[in-house]
Amino acid sequence: MTILVTGASGSIGRHVVDQLLQAGARVRALTRNPTAANLPDGVEVVQGDLARPETLPSAFENVERMFLIPVPATAAEVVELAKKAGVRRVVVLSSVSAPYEEMYQPGGQYFLLVERAVEGAGVEWTHVRPVGLMLSSLFWAESIRAERVVRAPYGNAGYPHVHEADVAEVATASLLDDGHVGKRYTVTGPEAITQVEQVRAISAAIGRDIRFEELTPEQARRLWSSFMSVSDIDVELMVLEESVKKPTKVRRTFEQVTGHSGRTYAQWTADHAQDFR
Numbered sequence: 176m177t178i179l180v181t182g183a184s185g186s187i188g189r190h191v192v193d194q195l196l197q198a199g200a201r202v203r204a205l206t207r208n209p210t211a212a213n214l215p216d217g218v219e220v221v222q223g224d225l226a227r228p229e230t231l232p233s234a235f236e237n238v239e240r241m242f243l244i245p246v247p248a249t250a251a252e253v254v255e256l257a258k259k260a261g262v263r264r265v266v267v268l269s270s271v272s273a274p275y276e277e278m279y280q281p282g283g284q285y286f287l288l289v290e291r292a293v294e295g296a297g298v299e300w301t302h303v304r305p306v307g308l309m310l311s312s313l314f315w316a317e318s319i320r321a322e323r324v325v326r327a328p329y330g331n332a333g334y335p336h337v338h339e340a341d342v343a344e345v346a347t348a349s350l351l352d353d354g355h356v357g358k359r360y361t362v363t364g365p366e367a368i369t370q371v372e373q374v375r376a377i378s379a380a381i382g383r384d385i386r387f388e389e390l391t392p393e394q395a396r397r398l399w400s401s402f403m404s405v406s407d408i409d410v411e412l413m414v415l416e417e418s419v420k421k422p423t424k425v426r427r428t429f430e431q432v433t434g435h436s437g438r439t440y441a442q443w444t445a446d447h448a449q450d451f452r
């Protein structure tokens with residue numbers, strides 16, 4: 176059985192590739208740029224672009240299962256082609272925000288479009304819906320490297336960020352085992368920790384002091400406005416403010432699916448210490 180991994184060169188997909196190989200699966204990896212993808216030995220690398228479905232038919236040949244990253248505009252066409260070629264199971268990299276997209280931005284669906292395309296195609300499906308990734312802390316890497324400081328609003332906002340390898344583990348289990356078909360898995364990390372605690376963990380991992388400088392929401396808005404849209408800033412500030420009052424619930428999905436505990440933030444900082452030095 177060949178499993179096609181899209182987004183194979185990305186931070187989550189690369190873990191899916193490694194974990195499938197470890198489990199002894201036959202893996203085909205899709206990338207737009209095979210020479211830059213840096214994929215491990217033992218993987219069949221194919222070129223293709225999810226945004227251009229006409230590039231994909233040969234990638235689907237003899238594939239039974241697929242890990243699908245979200246490219247909403249073409250998702251329905253891509254899944255239809257995949258099904259025609261014999262793909263029977265699709266595991267979607269979605270988001271915890273999928274069910275709320277309608278509520279926050281009418282007509283602005285993204286992940287939900289992909290989920291619906293897969294459900295509508297009549298294939299076996301699992302939706303992996305991570306909460307925010309621990310990887311988002313890399314946003315602080317530049318100011319930590321340059322000035323040993325993190326500037327952010329709502330230092331006491333607690334959130335159960337999830338390690339990218341844990342997201343991949345849930346996806347890998349869903350690709351390999353039959354017990355996950357038709358499930359929508361919200362995946363969190365094992366603990367909710369505040370931004371101040373995150374900075375402390377990064378500090379411990381790199382062995383250097385890092386200062387947390389709390390911004391007012393207005394200061395954050397000014398700082399972020401050069402690279403974020405107003406609506407993205409609104410959502411980010413709202414999530415942070417809510418997370419001070421009521422941290423997002425830690426879910427046991429990861430443990431239930433994999434049988435072991437999820438990776439902690441401290442583990443993530445150890446895995447990524449080099450990014451902050």
Ligand SMILES: NC(=O)c1ccc[n+]([C@@H]2O[C@H](COP(=O)([O-])OP(=O)(O)OC[C@H]3O[C@@H](n4cnc5c(N)ncnc54)[C@H](OP(=O)(O)O)[C@@H]3O)[C@@H](O)[C@H]2O)c1
Pocket residue numbers: 181182183184185186187188189205206207208212223224225226227244245246268269270271304305306307308
């Ligand atoms: N729900 C969430 O919270 C959440 C979290 C993380 C990621 N995502 C989404 O899921 C995707 C993967 O996440 P990641 O963090 O692993 O990615 P990443 O590290 O940012 O890398 C992006 C990956 O997506 C692939 N890709 C992008 N556009 C593509 C296209 N048109 N056709 C084929 N491959 C394409 C890239 O492949 P090549 O460059 O090799 O072609 C690369 O492997 C991203 O699109 C991201 O936006 C969602």
